[in-house]
Amino acid sequence: MIDRELLVACARQYAAVLGDSLPACNEKIRAEAEHAVNGEIHYTDGQYVSIGRADIDWTGNQIQEHVWKERPKRFLYFPPLISAYRETGDERYAEAARDYLADWIRANPSAPDWIMPSHDNGLNLGIRIPFFAQALVIFAASPAWNDEFAEQVLADIDGELRYIGGHLSPKGNFRMKQAMTLIEIALRLPFMPAAGDWRKQGVAVMNDAVRRQVLPDGVHVECTAGYHTWMTRLFADCIKLQKTFPELGLTPTVEMVASMWDYSLASTRPNGSFCGVFDSEGDWEGSHENTVLSPRAEFRRAHDLPDTLPPTHQVFPVAGQAFLRDGWEEDATYLTFDATRWGSAHGHLSRNAIQLHAFGRTLLMDPGRISYEMSNPLGPYAKSTRAHTTLNLNGWNQFTTNPDEFRAFHAPGFDCMSSRYTGGYWPGPFGWWFYEGLGQGLAATHTRHLFWVHGRWAVVIDEVTRWNEAGRGVDYESPSLELNWQFSPGTLEIDAAQRRVLTRNADANLLLCFAQAPDNAEIEMHEGEENPSRGWIWDNTRFAGIPAPQVSLVCHPWKGHVETLVSLLVPYRGTAVPEFETEVIPGDVQRGLAARLIISWPDGSRETVSWTPGLDTMLGRCEDADTDGLLLYRRDDADAASGTAVVAAVDASYVNGLGEAALLLPADGQQKCWTKKFD
Numbered sequence: 001m002i003d004r005e006l007l008v009a010c011a012r013q014y015a016a017v018l019g020d021s022l023p024a025c026n027e028k029i030r031a032e033a034e035h036a037v038n039g040e041i042h043y044t045d046g047q048y049v050s051i052g053r054a055d056i057d058w059t060g061n062q063i064q065e066h067v068w069k070e071r072p073k074r075f076l077y078f079p080p081l082i083s084a085y086r087e088t089g090d091e092r093y094a095e096a097a098r099d100y101l102a103d104w105i106r107a108n109p110s111a112p113d114w115i116m117p118s119h120d121n122g123l124n125l126g127i128r129i130p131f132f133a134q135a136l137v138i139f140a141a142s143p144a145w146n147d148e149f150a151e152q153v154l155a156d157i158d159g160e161l162r163y164i165g166g167h168l169s170p171k172g173n174f175r176m177k178q179a180m181t182l183i184e185i186a187l188r189l190p191f192m193p194a195a196g197d198w199r200k201q202g203v204a205v206m207n208d209a210v211r212r213q214v215l216p217d218g219v220h221v222e223c224t225a226g227y228h229t230w231m232t233r234l235f236a237d238c239i240k241l242q243k244t245f246p247e248l249g250l251t252p253t254v255e256m257v258a259s260m261w262d263y264s265l266a267s268t269r270p271n272g273s274f275c276g277v278f279d280s281e282g283d284w285e286g287s288h289e290n291t292v293l294s295p296r297a298e299f300r301r302a303h304d305l306p307d308t309l310p311p312t313h314q315v316f317p318v319a320g321q322a323f324l325r326d327g328w329e330e331d332a333t334y335l336t337f338d339a340t341r342w343g344s345a346h347g348h349l350s351r352n353a354i355q356l357h358a359f360g361r362t363l364l365m366d367p368g369r370i371s372y373e374m375s376n377p378l379g380p381y382a383k384s385t386r387a388h389t390t391l392n393l394n395g396w397n398q399f400t401t402n403p404d405e406f407r408a409f410h411a412p413g414f415d416c417m418s419s420r421y422t423g424g425y426w427p428g429p430f431g432w433w434f435y436e437g438l439g440q441g442l443a444a445t446h447t448r449h450l451f452w453v454h455g456r457w458a459v460v461i462d463e464v465t466r467w468n469e470a471g472r473g474v475d476y477e478s479p480s481l482e483l484n485w486q487f488s489p490g491t492l493e494i495d496a497a498q499r500r501v502l503t504r505n506a507d508a509n510l511l512l513c514f515a516q517a518p519d520n521a522e523i524e525m526h527e528g529e530e531n532p533s534r535g536w537i538w539d540n541t542r543f544a545g546i547p548a549p550q551v552s553l554v555c556h557p558w559k560g561h562v563e564t565l566v567s568l569l570v571p572y573r574g575t576a577v578p579e580f581e582t583e584v585i586p587g588d589v590q591r592g593l594a595a596r597l598i599i600s601w602p603d604g605s606r607e608t609v610s611w612t613p614g615l616d617t618m619l620g621r622c623e624d625a626d627t628d629g630l631l632l633y634r635r636d637d638a639d640a641a642s643g644t645a646v647v648a649a650v651d652a653s654y655v656n657g658l659g660e661a662a663l664l665l666p667a668d669g670q671q672k673c674w675t676k677k678f679d
Contacts, residue, residue, distance in 0.1 A: 110152060173222065280368060
């Protein structure tokens with residue numbers, strides 16, 4: 001007979017360490033519980049799907065969508081049922097929970113040699129088993145959960161955990177969740193015969209994850225904000241468990257988890273939601289609760305760390321990501337730079353992509369995770385190179401490789417990012433992987449530099465190089481060059497004559513100016529198009545996409561082999577469009593002359609950015625200045641007698657001839673040697 005008192009005692013001890021994981025029985029949770037009583041389970045905002053409470057189709061074929069297919073098997077409807085029962089004692093909730101679990105056991109009979117059905121996966125198992133253990137405790141007083149049924153549940157838990165113990169997922173969040181479940185059930189149900197084995201195996205796997213799944217800069221290997229934060233919470237729980245149960249031998253450190261929380265916070269937009277790098281998503285407008293701030297602060301206080309915000313420039317050099325902002329207020333300007341190392345299945349082919357959020361609105365955005373269902377054209381589209389604010393050839397995809405260089409420089413009021421992608425472009429389709437082969441690739445490199453003057457503008461310098469592909473057809477000999485810019489939903493105005501694009505929002509806007517581009521380049525706009533998909537982003541209410549304008553600067557055919565494109569981004573409040581003129585003076589490599597972008601303002605002031613190709617060589621003599629920097633910025637007042645007002649130089653030790661200069665040095669977290677070669 002099951003020892004109910006021991007069950008409750010172990011549950012209380014576990015909750016005393018990690019807290020009560022059940023949701024509060026508020027109106028929303030009660031509504032979910034009522035739907036579950038009626039045989040309906042939650043899918044997306046406001047959408048419930050009827051699966052019944054008996055003879056359930058556990059394959060998830062009610063809807064042909066990847067995320068939905070996992071929902072019934074994860075038993076996410078159990079916490080609302082358990083919480084509602086604990087609050088009210090209403091037997092309907094206990095009976096509904098029993099019906100679901102009894103039908104699961106009917107379809108997948110409990111046995112020591114339990115085998116996971118082909119339509120299931122190890123993550124589902126890792127998620128549902130703790131719910132079963134919680135149910136045994138909370139429903140203990142219910143006649144529906146008598147000793148006979150409780151023994152069936154324990155047998156199911158035993159069979160499923162014995163199976164997963166011999167079939168752990170090889171990597172990623174699946175493996176870590178499975179390991180944490182082994183530890184949790186061993187502590188909740190220590191009387192189970194295999195509890196010692198589960199505890200030992202779970203601890204070994206979690207300790208191994210410290211070494212293999214967390215990069216030296218504190219980023220989880222999937223490099224995706226939402227999944228990273230989930231893993232951060234698991235490691236934080238490990239530290240709590242180790243404090244109470246030192247005999248476990250768990251090895252995650254406070255320092256590692258603190259750096260993981262910093263990445264999670266850096267990944268949030270000023271409006272509180274996650275940014276869209278890789279399989280992440282977040283709201284592009286409005287104010288939202290930042291779900292990272294409180295747990296990060298609680299963690300730091302619990303471990304005697306200063307309860308302060310991290311620097312506004314957050315660079316993660318091993319992950320290859322930068323999150324830059326000019327403050328922690330909601331109306332701050334925020335940029336992301338994606339030179340991300342390949343993050344496995346949750347990665348996107350988005351090297352050198354950027355995002356821009358300013359004055360409460362995301363203006364340039366990543367499409368995010370539109371759909372995990374790869375039979376839906378928007379699933380692979382969201383992961384494609386063409387869907388992101390970066391450059392491609394022929395609309396083809398980058399390869400699943402790492403950038404060769406990632407450099408970051410910072411000084412108060414300035415940031416500079418640089419990345420070189422050399423993996424070429426490939427016509428093969430891409431879903432979770434290049435399942436159907438890569439096809440015939442086109443060798444090319446794309447180097448992107450982003451220089452941001454806080455409170456004013458950012459300039460993006462794109463350098464693309466390809467090689468002679470004679471005899472391979474028009475796509476190789478004269479490919480199409482695309483420079484894409486994905487905007488958030490809203491109205492755009494294109495001024496083709498001036499090569500400018502304006503957003504027309506009421507609150508925050510962006511002026512995008514193509515200061516230098518090939519002579520035959522044209523501006524296109526794509527929004528909500530199909531076959532091929534163009535101009536879609538993640539719908540923040542469901543697993544689907546919504547149209548959003550994508551601007552594409554297209555050069556077709558592109559017959560050159562080396563090209564430099566210069567784009568100026570000017571965010572501004574309200575609707576009054578900034579007025580200025582731009583001129584780009586091309587550099588001359590052979591003569592050692594720097595390229596220059598000149599921005600002239602109506603008040604007579606002028607800003608100049610000078611750089612050498614690739615930001616690889618010191619500028620030397622540059623007009624009336626001399627510097628060993630790679631890029632030089634100066635702002636001159638209209639009155640020449642007042643001299644140069646502001647000077648900044650990237651990776652410089654001196655600037656002569658212009659007075660005091662801000663020197664942008666390698667950003668925090670990077671080696672003094674600014675080139676970071678990925679393994």
